Amino acid sequence: MTYLADRLVKTFPGVRALDGATLRLQPGSVHALLGENGAGKSTLIKIMTGVLRPDGGRILVPRDDAGAHGKEPGPATDLVKGPSDTDAGLHEVRFSGPQDAQRAGIGVVHQERNLIPAFSVAENIALQSTPRRRGLVDRAAMRELARGCLDRLGVRLDVDRPVSALSVAQMQLVEIAKALATDSRVLLLDEPTASLTAEETEHLFGVVRRLRDEGRAVVLVSHKLEEVFAVADTVTVLRDGRSVAEAHPLADYTQEEIVNLMVGRAHAARRLDKAPVAPGTAPALRLDGVATALGHRDVSLSVRPGEILGLYGLVGAGRSELARAVLGLHPVTAGTVQVHGRPTRITSVGQALHRHRIGYVSENRKEEGVFLQQPLTRNVAVTVWNRLSRAGLIRDRDERDLLTTYQERLGIRLSGPAQLAGQLSGGNQQKISLAKWLAADCDILIIDEPTVGIDVRTKAAFHELIVHLASDGLAILLISSDLPEMVTLADRVLVMRDYRLTGEVANDTHDYDSTSRAIGHLLHAAAV
């Protein structure tokens, strides 16, 4: 009674995304699917849900499910070879589209958002499984269904709100609820927790365990190994499109071993030694009693060249908005912003970039970080065109050189300079959106959630990079909801709650336990 993706092969122009990857699912188990950015996890999931067609390999589902839908090339025993064919009662299926996968009992949460912005929460959740009465949409039943699913996740949400009005985190939860609504025997979750808070994640895992106990198979893709080990039973590891570990009990491995499997060689988590900032240095960016129309009250902070100032808080705390206010995207109603000691009023990102050398790496990669429909060259060069252009004209070669520089420096996996940013895997897109700012060589860099959905090795690379940037004399304001990351990188950590700063933690020891305790205390302390 297993579901089996057998030696799948998938090639995209220039990239072999999958190269004989195998995924074997047992009902009643939580199965971790791990791999670096670009390893092929999402591609595998897209094939198993009929979104993409494999160039090679087969998908086998239990006979009774196979019966549920259209084309069947006949019993699997026709093409007997390899270990998989010992599975009795399996049928090969070819999904002609997502509908088929649904009918075969496979539900999914894709990595990228897939909601209809104009539709209400309920309408989105019920999209695949719309309740009908006499052939017409039964709105009452639809709301019921939606509420049911959201309650299972322990989420309070007005089901009549359009999703376009929801936060990133809320959208994520709606996606999951939508998958639950299909009530399928196999549930594939592609990085569901990327933008969730700790509580929300815990709730989700509660549901996952319940599903497992109901005898369903759940696949979990995540780059956060702690949570993987917390919930998963078995694990499949992908490297360069091949499965290097197939459906092993996760208990057999340590995190270290898993990482080595993904990376392919022993991956030493190097300790980052960062030079402390000379006490005397004047701040590059300084906020004094800043308040904004969005509700920030008397926010004061200062970042010095060579320093990494952490800004920690839960999703919705107002950190990004603060950053955007500094960039002039939201009006600053009170207080002063000083750049290199000079009081300034920044009115646009352009001004921040060209006049004050301030860069902002957005947390919202897809809408604000990269131009999905534009070639990589332009995505990287957009901030420096004024520099590249000779007599107003820009030569492609300069752009290509720029791209290659950062492709090597950040290890970006791409198939060519003309490739569209939308064709990169999530992690590589994030690298592009950072590269753009590195190219602009700013003095002050505001980095917002840099490593959401990024694999361990890349994450480590990002961390080294950020430290190097600081050592090179940049002043860095790091916004992150990832506590370990904070502790690894930040010299000082400010904690924001409800649009106010609740305090500061010096992090000179880089000792996780003490620092995290201090931060946790500030998180739940009353606003000062």
Next chain:
Amino acid sequence: MSRPPHAPPSPPAASDAALPAPDPAVPVPVRALPLWANPRLGLLVLLVILVVVFSSLRSEFLNTSLTLEPMQADLSVTVVVGLAQLSVLSLGHMNLAVGRIAAVSAFAMGWAYDKLSVPLPVGLLIGLAVGALVGAAAGWTIQATGVNSFVVTLALDFGLVGLVSLLYSGVGDGVAFHVHPAGMDSLRNDTFSDYCTGSVCGPPVPLIVPIALVAALAVGLLFRYARLGREILMTGSGLKAAELSGIPTARRVVQAHSLSGLLAALAGFLLAINNGAFSADIGSQFLLPSFLGPVLGGTLLAGGAVSVIGTVLGAAITEVIQTGLTLLQFQVEKLKIFIGLVLLAALSLDRVRHVVAERRGGGA
């Protein structure tokens, strides 16, 4: 330009190709495509085929003075009109007022020639300035109010219709200026073959063609190599991302629309030259051709990608179809039916070529 025009559909994503929001996951063959699969080349081949077909059906099609030269003259107008639309399509906007902007500018030019009796180039500059200003006004309204460009330019169109006839009735009787500034007639009637050094004469190309060519070249350079043009394209492919990359999007919107107005004015000038008078009905037929050229050429209504060469070829194809079928002497209903059919056939052919290219090149 910034990417192959028809966002090429891979089998699963195919069903989205026709829809506005292009599927980000759609793979684009990077350098895998053979040369013959280049969409522009496809259009070029199509153009050649059409020319061959028509001239084999009707030898008159190759008649220099009666077919080829007039065709080039008309084509110069439609190309510039197409460019006028293209420069806002780059933003994912539309300019429904191209025709009227041309009319207003034509009035300004005619007025300058008639009342101020300025030389030809000066009047042209005045007209271009007027067009650019009107376009900028539209752009400003759009970015300041956030109202859809379609509505703003639609309203502008209505407004200008009235304005134009008010202007003409204001400055005197009639709805046209019949003044012929020096050089206008030779610009209208002459071709380079009329100018000879000794026995060698120029090619049978009307004098106004170079004007359109220069315009096309300039716009091409702008969107391909210039910072301004590229930033406009970036604004078109992602407003938020552009804003957060330090692009002054509001200004870019205004500039793109003002460029559109300027080109519309130029088109108005060229048409006035062809027609021989600056009259109120200039531009009344611009709207559909303005879209036809760019869209045939593979410019997306979604914004973020334009193709100037494509626009020129697209305009040329429509012009050839028009002229060719007119030469075949159909009655009015048949003519229209055939124009539509040939257009569809031509486009489908291009798609077929494209899909084949996908299969061969893409591997997707």
Next chain:
Amino acid sequence: AGCAKKSDTHSAAGHGLSAAKVGVALVPGGPHPYFQPWKPTLQKAKTDFGLGQVTFNETSGWDQTTQNSVLKSLAAHGYNAFGVFGVSPDNINSTFSDLKRQGFHVASLGSCPAGSTDEADFCLSTDVEQAAYKAAKAAIAAMGGHGKLVHLTGNKTDSNTARREAGVAKAVAETGGKVTLVQTVTDIDTDLQTAQKAVADLLAAKGSAIGGIVNTAYNPAVASAAAVKKAGLPIKVVAIDDDPTILADIKDGSVTASVVQNPVGQAYVGSYVLMKLAGGCTMRTPGLTVDSGSFVVTSANVGTYDNDRQAKTAQLKKDFDGSYLSCAA
């Protein structure tokens, strides 16, 4: 530098041609009922005068650019004499001079170029202003010489429309204030439904006050006739042309009168003169404007008006032979 311009001396394509060598093309501005009589008349002329090839091409679609290319393509086909209803009176002169420069003979039929000059060999058309004037007169007469008059017409960016408005204004002025022109509605000829809407609004707004409606475009005429009939108002409607629909309306009284023009005469005499010119004759006064005549048709003469018109046509032919053309015998 040493670059000299050729003086364009185009071979005068057709001079001293025998009738059989003359190819006459009649090119209206676009599809319109007014031009329909041209088609049969042209055939008649072909047989009567033994012309070579003849064609009636209405594919200009009311676009001057298209009309120019239609004319050129016809020339490419070997037609050497053209009777043209210019789409845009303001631009048509340059089209004419083009054709003339290439040695073709051109008649401006049905409408003359705007402005004082006419580049065509001659213009044989209704005097648009005169026709509008007559129509308004007829309406005023039917109204009993006093009351409120409304003028419905076409595209306001067409200088013929301006002429029509002038004609109506003239007639109204002559009543010395007894008749007032309360409204002129333009741009309602492109779409019958638009005309019907405009007329409905008009009647709703001032139906009771209006004494007469004078139409100088086809769709408004059809619309106002039907609307007035339906509303049963005592409004006097004066229409234009003699399309079957209009004639029916005249017969049933919903249209008081219609100002009928002479398309047949234009096509018949027009092609005749073109033939003569190609045969070597010349116009005594090049660019002469000749009125092809306009006739007020009422229920009284609806049966017989065509005789007058045929007489007028014959007269026109005589006039050209006698006084306008000079032919080296």
Next chain:
Amino acid sequence: MTTLTPPERRPRLPRLPERIAGTETTLAALAVAGYVVLAATTHGAVVSGGTLTAIFQFLAVPMVIGLSQMAVLSVGQMNLGVGVLTGFCAMVCAWLMVAAGLPAWLAVAGALLTGAAIGLVNGLLVVLTRINGFVVTLATMTIIDGLRYGVHGTATYQGYSHRLVSLGQGSVLGVPTVFLAAVAIAILVAFFFRSVPLGRRLLASGGNPLAARLSGVSNDRSLVVAHLVSGLLAGAAGVMVVALSGSVNATIGDDLLLPSFAAPIIGGVALAGGVVSVLGTCLAALIIRLVDVAQAQYSINPDWVDLIVGAVVLGAVLITQLRRPRAGGTP
């Protein structure tokens, strides 16, 4: 650009239904205000039966045409052929009665069928050739234009089925029947997009094609259906013209293209697709209609009419826009 600034903290964006509702209430207010002003300044002329009848009789076709355009806008497509198609269906309907001598009801059915069939062809062409719907409908528009003229040349059909015409020009309890028909159609369309699964799928495809596909919606089918509905509605509009006017010719529909876009877009329908508003479209049509009426009432100099129309169009949209917090995305 200000589109980045969220209005104020929570809720970040107003609910979408509210946004549409906002547009609709504003338009309703505008319509009422305009009407009241008209009534006041014309000493109640527009309240008199005759004027009311005229207003609503000639509101019917613009309404249905607006809905026809809205049907394709819902999937992010455009149909440049609506006007010409309306004219063609009207001519077909008249031809069936006059030339083919069929009973009126058969002719009506024939016209509707013609509209739907052509819509279907448009949809299939878009899906099969993957050519931009804008260009496809541009090409088919040229063809239909030829056909429309081919039916009866430049001549006018008149005096067909008197029962149909008297029905079309008649009224029930003082309300013109054509207007009632238009309202009925509007209700059906609203129902289709609100409660019929097929209609929901259209909106899903328009709102986010990728997501729709991943949720098992066939975008191809959505496209075809949208064009079919659009064609059918254009057919209905054609029938209305025939019934209302009592005389039709090949010029019918030439003035309908821009209004067909103006109504839905002023009514708050997104060009990008995924958002429709039947009520908004109808109200916008009414407002545009009131401008015509004003022209007749005040005997406005024709030169000024277009200026006024332009001002009204922009003004209406501006007001609705200012009343609702700006949504993101390119204008």
